[in-house]
Amino acid sequence: MLKKIRVGLALVVFVFITLYFLDFTGLLPDWFNFLTRIQFVPAFLSLSVITVLVLVVSTLIFGRVYCSVICPLGVFQDVTGRVAAFFRKKKLRYKFRRARTFLRWSVVVVALAGFLLGVPVLLALTDPYSAYGRIVVSVFKPVYVLGNNLLEFIFTHFDNYTFYRADVSIQGWGAFVVAFTTLLVVVYLAWRHGRTYCNTFCPVGTVLGFLSKYSLLKIRIDHSACNSCSLCETNCKGFCINSKEQRIDYSRCVACFNCIDSCNKGAISFSYGLAKRKKQQTEMDESKRKFLTTAVLSTAALPAVFAGNAKSDKAKPTPMAPPGAISTQHLLDHCTACHLCVSKCPTHVIKPAFMEYGLAGMMFPVMKFSDGFCNYDCTVCSEVCPNGAIKPLTVDQKHLTQVGKVVLNLDHCIAYRDETNCGACAEHCPTQAVTMVPYKGALTIPKTDQSICVGCGGCEYICPETGKAIYIEGNPVHLEAEMFEEAETKEFDFGGFGF
Amino acid sequence: MDRRKFLGALAVAGVAATIKANGAMHLMSQNLGTSADGTSVDLVAVMGGEPGAMFQRAISEMGGMQKFVKKGFKVAVKPNIGWDRAPELAGNTNPELIAEIIKQCFDAGASEVLVFDNTCDDWVKCYKNSGIEDAAKKAGAKVMPGHQESYYRQVSIPKGIVLKEAKIHEAILDSDVWINVPVLKHHGGARLSISMKNHMGIVWDRRFFHRNDLQQCIADVCSLDKKAVLNVVDAYRTLKTNGPRGKSEADVVLTKSLFLSQDIVAVDTAAAKFFGQIEDIPLDHVKHIENGQKLNIGSMDLEKMNIKRIQI
Numbered sequence: 001m002l003k004k005i006r007v008g009l010a011l012v013v014f015v016f017i018t019l020y021f022l023d024f025t026g027l028l029p030d031w032f033n034f035l036t037r038i039q040f041v042p043a044f045l046s047l048s049v050i051t052v053l054v055l056v057v058s059t060l061i062f063g064r065v066y067c068s069v070i071c072p073l074g075v076f077q078d079v080t081g082r083v084a085a086f087f088r089k090k091k092l093r094y095k096f097r098r099a100r101t102f103l104r105w106s107v108v109v110v111a112l113a114g115f116l117l118g119v120p121v122l123l124a125l126t127d128p129y130s131a132y133g134r135i136v137v138s139v140f141k142p143v144y145v146l147g148n149n150l151l152e153f154i155f156t157h158f159d160n161y162t163f164y165r166a167d168v169s170i171q172g173w174g175a176f177v178v179a180f181t182t183l184l185v186v187v188y189l190a191w192r193h194g195r196t197y198c199n200t201f202c203p204v205g206t207v208l209g210f211l212s213k214y215s216l217l218k219i220r221i222d223h224s225a226c227n228s229c230s231l232c233e234t235n236c237k238g239f240c241i242n243s244k245e246q247r248i249d250y251s252r253c254v255a256c257f258n259c260i261d262s263c264n265k266g267a268i269s270f271s272y273g274l275a276k277r278k279k280q281q282t283e284m285d286e287s288k289r290k291f292l293t294t295a296v297l298s299t300a301a302l303p304a305v306f307a308g309n310a311k312s313d314k315a316k317p318t319p320m321a322p323p324g325a326i327s328t329q330h331l332l333d334h335c336t337a338c339h340l341c342v343s344k345c346p347t348h349v350i351k352p353a354f355m356e357y358g359l360a361g362m363m364f365p366v367m368k369f370s371d372g373f374c375n376y377d378c379t380v381c382s383e384v385c386p387n388g389a390i391k392p393l394t395v396d397q398k399h400l401t402q403v404g405k406v407v408l409n410l411d412h413c414i415a416y417r418d419e420t421n422c423g424a425c426a427e428h429c430p431t432q433a434v435t436m437v438p439y440k441g442a443l444t445i446p447k448t449d450q451s452i453c454v455g456c457g458g459c460e461y462i463c464p465e466t467g468k469a470i471y472i473e474g475n476p477v478h479l480e481a482e483m484f485e486e487a488e489t490k491e492f493d494f495g496g497f498g499f
Numbered sequence: 500m501d502r503r504k505f506l507g508a509l510a511v512a513g514v515a516a517t518i519k520a521n522g523a524m525h526l527m528s529q530n531l532g533t534s535a536d537g538t539s540v541d542l543v544a545v546m547g548g549e550p551g552a553m554f555q556r557a558i559s560e561m562g563g564m565q566k567f568v569k570k571g572f573k574v575a576v577k578p579n580i581g582w583d584r585a586p587e588l589a590g591n592t593n594p595e596l597i598a599e600i601i602k603q604c605f606d607a608g609a610s611e612v613l614v615f616d617n618t619c620d621d622w623v624k625c626y627k628n629s630g631i632e633d634a635a636k637k638a639g640a641k642v643m644p645g646h647q648e649s650y651y652r653q654v655s656i657p658k659g660i661v662l663k664e665a666k667i668h669e670a671i672l673d674s675d676v677w678i679n680v681p682v683l684k685h686h687g688g689a690r691l692s693i694s695m696k697n698h699m700g701i702v703w704d705r706r707f708f709h710r711n712d713l714q715q716c717i718a719d720v721c722s723l724d725k726k727a728v729l730n731v732v733d734a735y736r737t738l739k740t741n742g743p744r745g746k747s748e749a750d751v752v753l754t755k756s757l758f759l760s761q762d763i764v765a766v767d768t769a770a771a772k773f774f775g776q777i778e779d780i781p782l783d784h785v786k787h788i789e790n791g792q793k794l795n796i797g798s799m800d801l802e803k804m805n806i807k808r809i810q811i
Contacts, residue, residue: 421713
């Protein structure tokens, strides 16, 4: 029964969070983003005290239900395991393995140190929710869009325009390589090794595993009924049941409840501390000490390794964090590169960074105007971000948020150089920070005013000159733009047509 | 002559009596109607009404929609849906006008009406917030996307001086007739955006235009073999400044007017002169109009035309 509830809930969360990441047509209402807000690391980074408390307390009561129900990467492994079982002739039998405590805590320390010492990519790489987000956006979404385009092809053939073609292209190759590698590793491990990923690499799994040792309700073995048949052990994808010793390593139990159903003797229960506990061994003391010293030493060297890379190239333009990010630093301090903003940006302005923020900020969202520009009235990225890395903006606030400033290189401008009308930049400028002014006779040329520019990139995107005569220079710290002056209003007198 | 006409009509009536209402009869009756009219109207200008009502009046002055849309025709209606702007901001063609045009097409017997534009802002937002997607669908038209290159086909433009070929949206190419429905706007680059400028929404690569003498390319694309059967200029609201997008409602003037003609150069000349009453933009600054006349697409000589000016 418990297992059925677990599977049901997990599937609902998993299907909808995946669909929420994939959806580009507004299929799912906005409130589905609550599924991203109950994820551990985003809640932690956005300082959602209540969410973190609920997750911690629920772990202290039920064990790692976060891992078995809420975490999409966790459930994805279960799904993969199921698929693997379908293709397998003989049922896979798991066997108890010893805990890899040193490795587990090393990852936690590295991720945390990265976060504290300005190498946020490390936490981003290891956070399971974000890793899954990247897999969906970089690997699954192109497939999803291809499917959509196939449907579009069929429907349009019959003059039905319900579906429309969407862009299949991958938004960032660096992020794709990372996401695809993560996918391969996770699928490989889930195929044969159950939840090994969660119990070896995942820092959230490690922290929650630590908490779940002290949880109120636990999987417990009734030693009087147990005959050490090992059925539970062979069904334990956490590899945490030692049936011979009738002992469970609770730090690795993901509360899947598979063992309960597998036991013929009814010796396993999910219950409050009634069953007698065998004394746990304290094998890890020495390894803990060794681990701590290595961890401290190795992490001390980390920032130096990454920092050198970040500051190497002065000539590079300042990268632009999406509006609402406050500053590049704020973004780097809070983002874990789940790429929800990348997926949801309707104009494909937000891309996973390659080296724009340096190696330390690889895959973090950066604005690029190669495929589009930031819609003046759009606030989607700020609404969906679960990390508080891109803070919510109202449309009015967005209108005055300056992520960068326009820079005009008149010598490259077609109107000025070739003396033919163009005006594509001013055409796209919502505040007329770029406006066309009279030059020679009928010819107009662009003129810029940085104070009212919001850095939407319309001018840069549309400039037909291959070298771009106009572009946006990013603001490392976002500024407040001045409000543009409105035009003089006029009334028409309806006197005549004028011809 | 009268006798011949009478006999002809009698013969037609006789045939018609034997055939049930069908396309052939429809065409015959229509031919009789127009020849009886005699005078042809080159341009209709209407002022003072609501968008739908002004179009009804204008098209009836031109001889009715059935003169241009025959039974079973596949029609493309091309508004300006370039911007993510509400109708009040006049960045796009008025949705009520589009709805009325679609209705008239169906009333004239059109089998299908397609509406599309190659937008500047995100097309989903443009279609939705312009009110055109809703209005068009309600009127029974199909709303087609135009945001990907695959919707466009390469076509040669033999009369073009700079633009020799372009990728044109398939809704235009596959239609029996198409109706061009621009909105009258100030334009920083082309100076004014009217019927000719609205052609930039039927092509895929607009950057080519901007790179290679915008004003000539606009004229060139209008020399396309498949010309719009009607040009309907929406001047219900006119974007007088900061076009073609506009900054705020202060850029908009309520002008409650509409211009209709088959001659794209004439209708743009008329609309440009009309615009000149609000803001001073000399006609010769809107060079693509003059370039259009040079390509023999139409005439700027309004003096020689039969123009109906109507105040509602």
